[in-house]
Amino acid sequence: MSRQAAIRIFALFALGYFLSYVYRGLNIGFAPFLSREMGLTASDLGLLTSFYFIGFALAQLPAGLALDRYGARRTDAVLLLVAAVGTVLYGMTHSMQGLIVGRILIGVGVSVCLGAGFLAIAQNFPSSRWPLLNGLMVALGGMGGVVVGTPLAVLLTQYSWREISIGMAVFTVAVAAVIWLLVPESKQRHASHESVSKQIHGIRIILKNSVFWRVVPFPCAVGGAFYAAQSLWVKPYLTDVSELTARQADSLVSMLGLTMVAGTVITGMVARKIERYGLGLRAFCGLGMALFVLVQLLILFRVPVSLTLIWGAYGFLAASCILAYALLAEVFPRKVVGRVTTAFNMIFFISIFSMQVGVGFVLDFWPATEGHYPAVAHLTAWGMMVAIQLLSAILYFWPGALKVDEQLFE
Template identity: 90%
Template sequence: MSRQAAIRIFALFALGYFLSYVYRGLNIGFAPFLSREMNLTASDLGLLTSFYFIGFALAQLPAGLALDRYGARRTDAALLMVAAAGTVLYGISYSMQGLIIARIMIGVGVSVCLGAGFLAIAQNFPSSRWPLLNGLMVALGGLGGVVVGTPLAVLLTQYTWREISVGMAVFTVAVAAVIWLLVPETKPRQGSHESMSKQIHGLRIILKNTVFWRVVPFPCAVGGAFYAAQSLWVKPYLIDVSGLAARQADSLVSMLGLTMVAGTVITGLVARRIERYGLGLRAFCGLGMALFVILQLLILLRVPVSPALIWGAYGFFAACCILAYALLAEVFPRKVVGRVTTAFNMIFFISIFSMQVGVGFVLDFWPATDGHYPAVAHLTGWGIMIAIQLLSAILYFWPGALNVDEQLFE
């Protein structure tokens, strides 16, 4: 494959993931309008926002089968059309039920954007480049986290949230079209010739594998905490706990997206190079995630550090959980990479859903004043997320090699 074709494939799948990232965080800007129109509490808003993650998670296992059977191009483009229909429904709904159905459809529709991109990387690039390219994929998609900060706030001064939703549908259809038309078909892989029953059997083996469950909980807890915050709860935390104005909070939300982008690129670039000094991918990934947990503790303790510095570091080290995708792709046979990635995604997004809903549930134990909650409410919710991360870290760092027998999938 030519270098130009490889770059085109990478860029188009990165564009799809960018789109999914924008969808993930739209409600951080829509929240005040939704709360006023629908009279939503914090737990209501958290639940509504999190239905994206439920749709995403529920689609992961069938999506993994589709990726391994039909390929990244066809699966991604087809499902993006579901997302387009969902966001149209979101923009025209006037009931909570309609918004929930729409949010689920959006989650299902973008459920393979990241997995399709990672699969395309695994199919078209040597394994030595996977950590860097996976990081770049997430980084470019992570620019969607920048968009839902200040840029979205500016757009909402010119357009309603309903108009923006319909505009997103048009953009989604365009992205689906370019992926379908401009991404070349890859050669059928070994997994694509397997019967559906054999593919499902392979998926069961993945979900029962002890190596899978040793790796997955810690990055899922870290990612769950970060994305639950970034897509909804970080702005209220900055306003209610740190005492920042809404404009300052919007700027920090955008900065989080930028530092996450920087983190995914830099950690992906450094991961392989640092192996020559004896620090493997598993250890490097774990060290970065441990630093992320420490940073959350410092934030909760309200250490006297510049908000831009500590929140910038928060976004940067959160990116280390993405390295777990490359780690799993190394450990498991290449023919099941699609199913491994989407199984991981399923757990990952269930974690985001649980933490996002959980924080809203905790906040509602305290009375709100004009939509704002006392600092202790936020600190309690975030403290619970940190405790979950610490418990999962024990399993990740438990001594022992990560070996998967390829014969299991024959």
């Protein structure tokens, strides 16, 4: 493959994942307009926003079948059209039911963007470059989180949320078209020769496989804790426990987002180079996640360290869990990488949702004063998340080789 073709493949799938990240955060900017125009309460907005994740999670296993059967190019392009239909409905409806259906369709439509990108990397690049390219893919997608901040706020001063939704649909169709037309079909054999029942049987094998369950829980616990906190609970922790002002907390939240992006790139670059010193991908990924747990303990015990330093390390080390995608691609046969990635994604998103809801549930055991919870409430909730990560680490570091025989899927 030429260098130009390789760059084109990576860039187009990264663009698709960037788009999915923008969709994930659109309601941050839309929320006040939805409340005013549609009469939605805070609980309505929370429920509505969560339907993206529901659609995303429910689509993972069938999306994995499609990836392995039809390939990354066709699956990603077709599903992006579903997202376009969803956002048109979202922008034109005048009912809560229409918003919900639109949000679900958007979640389904972008559900394969990351998995398609990882599969394309696994099929078109040498394994020595997977950690770096996977990290770059996640980092570029993560920049979509920047777009739903100030840029979206500026757009909303010029256009309505409905017009922006229609504009997103047009852009999504354009991205689907360029992926379909400009990404070459992979030379890797797809699983289209397998019956659907055999492919489903392959998913069952993955979900019952002990190696899968030794690898997956720790990165899902780490990623679940980080993304649940980053998207909702970090700022309340900083204001209620660390007693920062809202502006100071906002600065730290932005900073840890940037360090997370930096972490995905740097850990991906270092992962393969450090193998020459005897530290393999499994060990390096595990070390980074273990250090992430250590940083959380330092935060919980309020060790006298600069908040900028400790929260910067929190964001940077959280990126270690992304290396698990490359690890799973090494452990499992290439013909099931799509299904393995989407099965992992499903559990990952369930973990984020569960931890985000769980923290709120724990906090409600203490009465809030003017919207603020006592420090003990946050410390208890975060301590429980750390305990879950420590338990899952036992499985990850349990001695034994990690390799799945291809004959299991014959």
